[in-house]
Amino acid sequence: MRGDNFREVIERIRTSVSIVDIIGNYVQLKKAGKSYRGLCPFHAEKTPSFYVDPDKGLYHCFGCGASGNVFTFLMKKEGLSFSEALRELAKIAGIKIDEEVKSSKELLLLKEAKTYYQKVLNESEEGIPVLNYLKQRKVTTEAILTFGLGYASGAGLVTYLKNKGFDFYTMLKVGLIKENPRGGYSEFFQDRLIIPIYDHFGNVVAFGGRAMKESDEPKYLNTPETEFFSKGKILFGYYTNKKELKESGIPIVVEGYFDVMALFMMEIKRGLAPMGTALTEDHANFISSQFSKAILLFDSDEAGKRATLRSIKVLLEKGVMPLIASLEFSKDPAEAWENGRIDEVKKALDSASDFAKYILRISATIEERASNVRDLLESIQRIENPVLRKDFGDLVAKAFGIGSIGLNEVLKLLSGQKKESVVAGVDFSLAVSALIDSEIREVLLNELSEEDFLSEDAKTIYVALKEGKTPEEVISEHPGSSRIVEYAMKYLGEINERVKGEIIKKIRDIRASKVRQMLLKQRLENKENVEKILIEFFKSKKENMGG
Template sequence: MIDNASVEQLKNNMDIVEIISNYIEVKKAGANFKANCPFHGEKTPSFVISPAKQIYHCFGCGVGGDSIKFVQEYEKLNYPEALEKIASMMNFSLAYTQGTSDNNEARRVLEQVQTWYAKNLDATPISLEYLRNRGITQQSIETFGIGYVGQSQELMNFLSANMLTIPKAEEAGVVAQRERGGFYARLTERITFPIYSTSGAIVGFGGRTITNHPAKYINSPQTKMFNKSRLLYGYSKAKESIYRNKKLIVCEGYLDVIMFHQAGFHEAVATLGTALTEEHLPILRKGEPHVILAYDGDKAGVAAALKAATMLTASGFDGSVVLFPDGQDPADMIALGQVQQVANLLRNGQALIPFVIEMMAKSYDLNNPREKEVAFASVKSYLDNLTPIIREAYIAHAATVLGVNVALFGGSVKLENTKARFEEVSRDDVGQLSIIKTLMDNEKLVNKVVNVIEPAMFGNYASLLESAINGEQNTNLTGLSLDESIKVMDEEELSRSLASYLFRYYSARLKSITTDGQMPLQQKSFLIRKIKMDILPRLRRGELVTYKF
């Protein structure tokens, strides 16, 4: 049980606005804060938070309570679990009268494993050489706690020697269970990056392969403490500068963040292998900073910047976009001593709304009247989601970019044909479309897909996959890129999705081969045995395999 005195101490240190803003966007409204209620659908905020009374109340559905009650209802936790969740957010250590806290034990595992990872780095020349070649200094290695993990058994031995139990290590996301029994380390032969909550409590790890593993980066799985969609790498170290300078730099990876900080840009953070999503908005909103999207200038970077800028502006954020030129990323430029050039780029970024308008227009051939009409409808739809004053301010710019009369923006436009329709699709279709959209978002993953899948294997979406692989632009792909119901995956999720799709594909092939009366018996027996005994078991384990018939 949690000690009562510890609970009271925790309550005395709670800030209800800080806690609730970890989950939803809140805006100042006089002495209080307001938000759209997360417990019932509404468009006009009726959810009020009182910092003075440390309570919340929704005038729409009637829910109300304190910080603990909110976390209980939002996370579907019981009272002790909610206390532990809040304590984790606040980096507060609860005291217990009997036994120990599950979260405290899991965090103890993370802390000790992190210490061990950091010590391992010095004994791994290949990892140190990689970091040095990327321009990372010893001070940055220590500041960000960069480490190294070797073979799986080494971690298992460490856990045993330090009396860290396997169940708690599994709960912390450090180990996983094999299908056939036994446990293994989730990260092996990787440079490690500890990941912290906004309050500075360790919650998980990221790992970068040094053995050319197909998955270049892997993060901890989702746990009670770790949700990558609500975290930003480096935020706990950046937040003081973000609040002070009213600026936040979103970049693409661990090394970009580290190099930005190393060069004096202490407001840099990064998403954890995912695109920027609405779940990140509450943390981005803190301090009301100017948000700079600092992405690579390749096709994937532009697509990610467009998606993020569209979401941010629809949510009322102010900010700008910086696309790094000539295939360079910020880490490369800083490593080459081009710090002043990076500073100039950040200072002269393009405002979010003009960027969205111009990138949307570039997706179409404006010399083709039909495509121009679709482009106009897309841009108008985007502007119509902005506040009236902001919309009015950018209509002239949109009209100039599209080459249309300003008066057209005052009328109503049918939007039925502005994007390909993917609403009526099955679960399997969504998986295929997510694979295609991921390739559009990150061209570096194309080889991973083409190594195991040919367009012909994608059935109705064969031509769409082929267009994405070849980097082509067409109306269907543009429609897919604008369809928010189809998600972009990180590399780990893509691997799982590919394995799942291939399993279904080869299961269907097995069924068709079994019922094929024209196939020679010897060939049929071989293929049935090959699929049953080799391909499907390997796919079930998550291994990406393929076979040409």
């Protein structure tokens, strides 16, 4: 298609769909003047800051800054490429673009290869041992058909595809054949159970192969990455379980193909699995665009524990709440299914704990606990959303017996300074008092800097005042404006000269405080020093509790 025509098709689709209707499938929108307003689908918030302008065909969130048109919304929310979003919206608009944006030869070949592999498994003598293997693992006929399982003997695929009109170059491009060192070609998969890998629309984009001989290495093998397939981006099971995932709202991340299939056969159709790789940042980005929570159900061995810890960190950084489920007897869901332990899996999922409680439970020594908490805090600090950053920090503080005081306050207490809880409490009150009284405001702005504030809310107020905004502007623009007003009315309603003097003294004490100076220095120290602080904290806590 010529570029000009393609742009015309895009514009025709854009103007043919209602951005309000599309976004309304995900967000409850209410009329607000000429626009529509609702809670942002891309970050957690209690006060609606997400606006949709039907005339301009644009959306914007004043909270997290997410902005774009109907295409970018669908791309971000569903984790789609532009062409995928274009096709989805074309269907909604009733515009046929199949003749203009044709399916690629590569995808058609992969679809045909899947058909071939299925026929070999289900209709040939070569497939009988593989079907027996699947029967031994209790894989049902429904699962075999739903997931499109097949078998590659290592011979016959090339001839089949050539008869269907495909060439060697395309077979090579998608990774179904490989060049031999001495010339010629051979099939990529040899004596392997074939597991098709689908994109979000059900297109076959790659294959996984499970060795039928235990001596063959590696046990699992994927076709090479292509323009359609990146194993660090696609999660196995999403397309198959898409409907149930949207209804439940909480995916279950497991380690492998058979774990996803086992959950499916248990009527738990929420399984997702990375393919031969740890959960990546791209995986976490996709999960965060769809879900606010995710259950991790990895293998119970040491490798599974390490994978759980890595996944907790990557999910946290994207603002997803990791819940951890642990099987009591079985290694993984696949083993539980094979042994008829469905209740064990359901019990584990029902009793999944939050990430902080899990870290506490697996930390056998003080040193291990310190290392794990340090990693948690570092991940939480990378969360862009301040509300989630505080909520997740509170979970860590509560699990480790420090109290619900927020991430930065947790970091302060971990330094071993007993008076820090008092100092932490005055951060917000000082900032609010500066909104009320001009003299306090002047001292605050002159004596303290942005780095002196360890509460994000207090820092936001300080920065706004420093920028020259009036107290009214700060309150009206602050995301926690109602809390500021409530706090001010309850605690700072009567600032007399004596109280004012005490507040100003506190500000100047903070400026000179050795505790503050130490904290600021500790913020710049490396991981090893932070870990030492944590170890000392936990040792001190243990001693205070009588060993």
